[in-house]
Amino acid sequence: MPITLSMHRRLGLHLIRFENVVTFDELVELGRLHATFPAFAAADAIHIIESDADMSQLHLSQIDLLRDHYARLQRSLDLYLVRRAAWVCSTATTCRLVEYWLDGRHSLDGQQTEVVVGSDLAEASPLFLQDEIEAVRNEREFTQISRIGRSDAQSQVSW
DSSP states (O other): OOEEEEEETTTTEEEEEEOSBOOHHHHHHHHHHHHHSHHHHHSEEEEEEOTTOBOTTOOHHHHHHHHHHHHHHHHHTOOSSOEEEEEEESSHHHHHHHHHHHTTOOTTSSSOEEEEEESSGGGGTTTSOHHHHHHHHHTTTEEEEEEEOTTTOOSSOOO
16 A cells, blocks of 8 residues: 554654655545544654656646645644654655755744654654664554555545
């Protein structure tokens, strides 16, 4: 499955893994999941794009649609604290895509999320504590919430 969403209840942290070929439809399905369960969208999250992840089918115009969806969703959450998000990219290609996704993002942009991008999980340390990073590294105490793949993805955007 290309996208796996897991939750660490004690730390209140989400782990989102991207593997294999990731399509726009699967990212739309993840957006639907976040819209259906706003607490998921409000949680601190570490996103790991595995080295085998292929995002070559994604177009920047599709990323723009997703950015608009998440901007509206996050602004509607009325967060009282700043949310933390880390993006770990194994390849330069996925890192460039994530940088495009995050362009202009900061804690005062209305989405109240502070972000960090790196090529290794240890680079999440400016925002995340060592025990949080170790829990992700070892996948300790995480419960899988959803797996999104070919059979789960919808063919139309309808947020």
